[in-house]
Amino acid sequence: MNEALHLAELGDIKGAIEKAREIRNPLKRLKVLAKIIETSRREDVLLPMLDTLDEITSTPEKIVAMSIFGYSLYLLNQDNEAEKVFESAIRMTNTLSSPKIKAEVFAAIARNLALSDRYTDSYEYFKLAVEQLQFSRALYSEVISTLIRIARLIEKTGDEIPTEKVLDFYKLAKDLYSLIRFRLQMEVLEEKMELVKDVLKRRSLAVIELIEKGDIERAMKLTRFLSPKEKAISLLEISYWLFLHEYRNLGKSVFEDALNTILVGKFKPDDAELESIAKRFLRIGLLEEAIIISGIINDKIRASNLLGDISIAYAKKGDINRALSIAEGIGNEKIKKRVLEELEL
Numbered sequence: 001m002n003e004a005l006h007l008a009e010l011g012d013i014k015g016a017i018e019k020a021r022e023i024r025n026p027l028k029r030l031k032v033l034a035k036i037i038e039t040s041r042r043e044d045v046l047l048p049m050l051d052t053l054d055e056i057t058s059t060p061e062k063i064v065a066m067s068i069f070g071y072s073l074y075l076l077n078q079d080n081e082a083e084k085v086f087e088s089a090i091r092m093t094n095t096l097s098s099p100k101i102k103a104e105v106f107a108a109i110a111r112n113l114a115l116s117d118r119y120t121d122s123y124e125y126f127k128l129a130v131e132q133l134q135f136s137r138a139l140y141s142e143v144i145s146t147l148i149r150i151a152r153l154i155e156k157t158g159d160e161i162p163t164e165k166v167l168d169f170y171k172l173a174k175d176l177y178s179l180i181r182f183r184l185q186m187e188v189l190e191e192k193m194e195l196v197k198d199v200l201k202r203r204s205l206a207v208i209e210l211i212e213k214g215d216i217e218r219a220m221k222l223t224r225f226l227s228p229k230e231k232a233i234s235l236l237e238i239s240y241w242l243f244l245h246e247y248r249n250l251g252k253s254v255f256e257d258a259l260n261t262i263l264v265g266k267f268k269p270d271d272a273e274l275e276s277i278a279k280r281f282l283r284i285g286l287l288e289e290a291i292i293i294s295g296i297i298n299d300k301i302r303a304s305n306l307l308g309d310i311s312i313a314y315a316k317k318g319d320i321n322r323a324l325s326i327a328e329g330i331g332n333e334k335i336k337k338r339v340l341e342e343l344e345l
Helices: 001-007 013-021 026-040 043-055 059-075 079-094 099-115 119-135 140-158 165-178 185-203 204-212 214-227 228-244 248-265 271-283 287-294 298-318 320-328 332-344
Strands: none
Touching: 001 013, 001 026, 013 026, 013 043, 026 043, 026 059, 026 165, 043 059, 059 079, 059 099, 079 099, 099 119, 119 140, 119 165, 119 185, 140 165, 140 185, 165 185, 165 271, 185 204, 185 214, 204 214, 204 228, 214 228, 214 332, 228 248, 228 271, 271 298, 287 298, 298 320, 320 332
16 A cells, blocks of 8 residues: 555556555555545546446445545546536435444545535535434444544544534534543543634634644644635744754755745735744754745845845855855845955955
8 A cells, every 4th residue: 555655656656556456455445546646636547446446346335435436536626527426425325224334334425525625515424424323223332333433533524624614523523422421532622622713713823822832733733724824924933943843854844835835825925924934044043944935025125134144144154155155146236235245354
């Protein structure tokens, strides 16, 4: 499985498909092929997915597989076809006689609908899954493990939803945990709900407070509720915190995420905020990161002053060639002249 995904990440889609074909379990193979589509967005992965679907004979597994295939079609922007596949999967689910199995299948469909960004539909089918278990005549001991699995799946799905709809998912999961008396999980969900409400109300201020407390994991997760502009600045703040506390690899990764958010979003972050963050990077010796941020700043004076400070910092480190190179690239002529004069001293 890992080999197939690794090949997909390297761009060897043909090799990834061949590795996936070696997986004996058809449902597991289909999941790996769906992951390959996530990575590559290549339509030629659909044919081996269809071949794999044909191998599955169990009706519940076939339905789950269809929902995975439907999600893959959404990834490839084949929305109409994806909708037909999901509708067919739902019709087949309604023919199942066992409430327990029906609940598990509805939950799988709901999960793949959420992955397809169909959050309202996902919530409705998770509700149907819960109702099936509530109406089941099976012994409590027979359905408890299914209840736990579905509650965890609803919570996990909620953790990935970037809209206020997440509150509905968390409440549904909390109600399930209440049914099985999992008080600790109920408390965790209550805390998550309060944090989400706080971020929805106070936006980036709530995330910044978490960063200041060192609660980086939660801060990262909650950036999904921010606008792209707010998210970019928050990610830069998180990156700075990680570098400061010597989590360099993770800091670099988050820094790249912030840049990607800016480039993909094609928006202009606030120059004053960018300058402030760049100066903090500069103070802890992260000169290259400060240079990159300077390139995003639109205000020519701010960017020039920042580059001047970076140039002098390189000179103090003894790298005079790099210092001069940066100074020569300063846009404002007055600031460039001042910095070059300082470098000559």
